[in-house]
Amino acid sequence: MADLPIKFLSRDSIAGLGIAIVGAGFSLASMRYGVGSLTTMGAGFFPFAVGVVTTLIGLAVFGNALRETGEAIERPELRSVLFVAASVVIFALMIDKAGMVPTILVCGTVCAIADRQNSVLQGALLSAGLAAGIWLVFVKLLGMPIPVLGEL
Amino acid sequence: MDLLSNLAGGFAQALTLTNLFYCFIGVTVGTFVGVLPGIGSMIAISLLLPLTFYLPPDAALVMLAGIYYGGEYGGSIASIMINLPGSASTAVTALDGYQMTKKGRAGQALFLTAIASFIGGSMGIVLLSIFSPLLADLSLRFGPADYFSVMVLGLIAATCITQGSILKSCGAVVVGVLLGTVGTDVNTGAQRFTFGNFNLYDGISIVIIAMGLFGLPEIIANIGKPQHGSINGKVRLRDMKPTRDDVRDSTGPVVRGGLLGSLLGALPATGPTIAAFLSYAVEKRVSRRPERFGTGTVEGVTGPEAANNAAAQTAFIPTLTLGIPGSATMALILGALMIHGIPPGPRLMTEHADLFWALVASFWIGNLLLLVLNIPMVGIWIRLLNIPYRFLFPAVVCLTCVGVYSLKLASFxxxxxxxxxxxxxxxxxxRIDAAPLLMGVILGPMIEEYFRRALLMSRGDLSVFLTEPISAGVILATILMVLWAAIKGRRLAEKLQ
Structure with a gap:
């Protein structure tokens, strides 16, 4: 792997910064809940303390990363991320109104075409089978209160 | 005999039709996902966790545990047949198991694996039934400070087993602990980090964390990856009969592997994976023909298989008696207990003794069922290896959505x-390991609770963690473990350079 021109962009430095930012964010936010002292701890004490530890660990990871030539982050599988994310969002949008069977048909089909080898038709057939299976297990066998078909 | 009457009671409860049915479902699903590369028992347990809300606690636990140890059996089938380990702990099995397949001895490898797994698993269960009551007695003496230290030890142990940077894993643990504080604070009733959203008042469900962290990212990473070729070889029952030499060569390794695995499974930070690797190393060292390892020798398959299955059973010892999970999967089982209103910890053994012994009895039954599933029916599982991944992943995504939605019927x-x-x-x-984060989320709230209680009793004096003898000992052990991991990490880095 070639040396990175900017060490800030190596995998570990970004990981360290990310961890530190999460820690600092929680620490800052927890001050609103009252930190208190060791004898009388407020609701914010524990998250504040753990947030500080998190920030320190993150900075340590970041510092270590700057000392060595790090590796670049591998490229995310954008197509897969987008289609899977889209199918989950579709599920969340549809489920309350449309009911389970139509939701799974659309969600499953969109998800299936994340793989280029799957055609829309294959995805739809697969989803139809899935919808039937999930209906059988969740609604019929376990009696989950999810409407099968919403009022459209 | 207390033990025998307890076990008898356990069998009576485990052999009810309901529990028998869910035990069967559990080990079948476990073998199923173990066989399929890319879907592990972790994902399967989190997928089925919402389903168990509709079951009595004993049936739920029996099923979830069955998925876990069933996965160890199934994982070795994929290792042996296609050199693609279904789970990390069966990676060692692939070394010699796949070589045996190449020599046309797949049937024998599968048969011996199933038997070795069964013997290893049984050894683990015996230890589990003997040592759990003893450990539970001991842990009744734990005070809040001791609990705090033991749980911190558990978390740090979780970071030491990860491949890659220990520091980054520590980061993942503490981020997990922070995520675990989201929701209503039990002591003050304050809403922490909810941003006024009532959907977050109960905190983030561990089902959501587990599915989001393991299920979906795994799928995204695997979509479109080239797959192994199809398998044409058929394994018939009569191909499975091992030779007399096979049996003789396996006896020692299985016994040693089972003992080693039982021991390592019960310790924090080690588990089935490390047990299998160590067993392989031990067998290679004691063997009179170490040069044959890696070319398809039975010792290299049966030893590690006995070890990882024994470890899978004894991993339940710290989880059930102390409430301290040794791995992310065990943490999930612990989470399942809490969801069913059973507080984990030493009182589980006294207040829910029937549940504990029913679970132990179900392990015996489950292992017997697995033997049946894995020897006469192995052909079915091998055929499963031919299902393309592109037909499987939409099912996992849909099941994740339905499972998460079913928690509270909230699209949020x-x-x-x-x-x-x-x-x-x-x-x-x-490259940050996700398993420590999950453990942080599950153990975080308990750590906070014990931390607060300990300091309340010591009137804010932090030295209580060092003056209580048990706690001090545990903290010392933690420091030693971190040092050991750091030194080992440096050596490994030097070796790589």
Whole structure:
């Protein structure tokens, strides 16, 4: 792997910064809940303390990363991320109104075409089978209160 | 005999039709996902966790545990047949198991694996039934400070087993602990980090964390990856009969592997994977023909298989008696207990003794069922290896959505699982292990609770963690473990350079 021109962009430095930012964010936010002292701890004490530890660990990871030539982050599988994310969002949008069977048909089909080898038709057939299976297990066998078909 | 009457009671409860049915479902699903590369028992347990809300606690636990140890059996089938381990702990099995397949001895490898797994698993269960009551007695003497230290030890242990940077894993643990504080604070009733959203008042469900962190990112990473070729070889029952030499060569390794695995499974930070690797190393060392390892020798298959299955059983000892999970999967089992209103910890053994012994009895039954599933029916599982991944992953995504939605019938939870998934995928790209984060989320609230109680009793004096003898000993052990891991890490880095 070639040396990175900017060490800030190596995998570990970004990981360290990310961890530190999460820690600092929680620490800052927890001050609103009252930190208190060791004898009388407020609701914010524990998250504040753990947030500080998190920030320190993150900075340590970041510092270590700057000392060595790090590796670049591998490229995310954008197509897969987008289609899977889209199918989950579709599920969340549809489920309350449309009911389970139509939701799974659309969600499953969109998800299936994340793989280029799957055609829309294959995805739809697969989803139809899935919808039937999930209906059988969740609604019929376990009696989950999810409407099968919403009022459209 | 206390033990025998306890076990008898356990069998009576485990052999009810309901529990028998869910035990069967559990080990079958476990073998199923163990066989399929890319879907592990972790994902299967989190997928089925919402289903168990509709079951009595004993049936739920029997099923979830069955998935876990069933996965160890199934994982070795994929290792032997296609050199693609279904789970990390069966990676060692692939070394010699796949070589045996290449020599046309797949049937024998599968048969011996199933038997070795069964013997290893049984040894683990015996230890589990003997040592759990003893350990539970001991842990009744634990005070809050001791609990705090033991749980911190458990978390740090979780970071030491990860491949890659220990520091980054520590980061994942503490981020997990922070995520675990989201929701209503039990002591003051304050709403922490909820941003006024009532969907977050109960905190982020561990089902959402587990599915978002393991299920979905794993799928995203595997979509479109080239797959192994199809398998044409058929394994018939009569091909499975091992030779007399096979049996003789396996006896020692199985016994040693079972003992080693039982021991390592019960310790924090070690588990089936390390047990299998160590067993392989031990067998290679004691063997009179070490040069044959890696070319398809039976000792290299049966030893590690006995070890990882024994470890899978004894991993339940610290989880059930102390409430301290040794791995992310065990943490999930612990989470399942809590969801069913059973507080984990030493009182589980006294207050829910029937549940504990029913679970132990179900392990015996489950292992017997697995023997049946894995020897006469192995052909079915091998055929499963030919299912293309592209037909499987939409099912996992849909099941994740339905499972998460079924928790509270709230579409907010579905968005939340997507958020956790994006976090999990980012962590994957940044090479931060996700397992420690899950453990942080599950153990975090308990750690906070014991921390507060300990300091309340000591009137804010932090030295209580060092003056209580048990706590001090545990902290010392933690420091030693971190040092050991650091030194080992440096040596490994030097070796790589």
């Amino acid at each position: 939870d579905v968005y939340l699982v997507l958020g956790v998934c994006l976090l999990g995928y980012a962590m994957r790209l940044l």
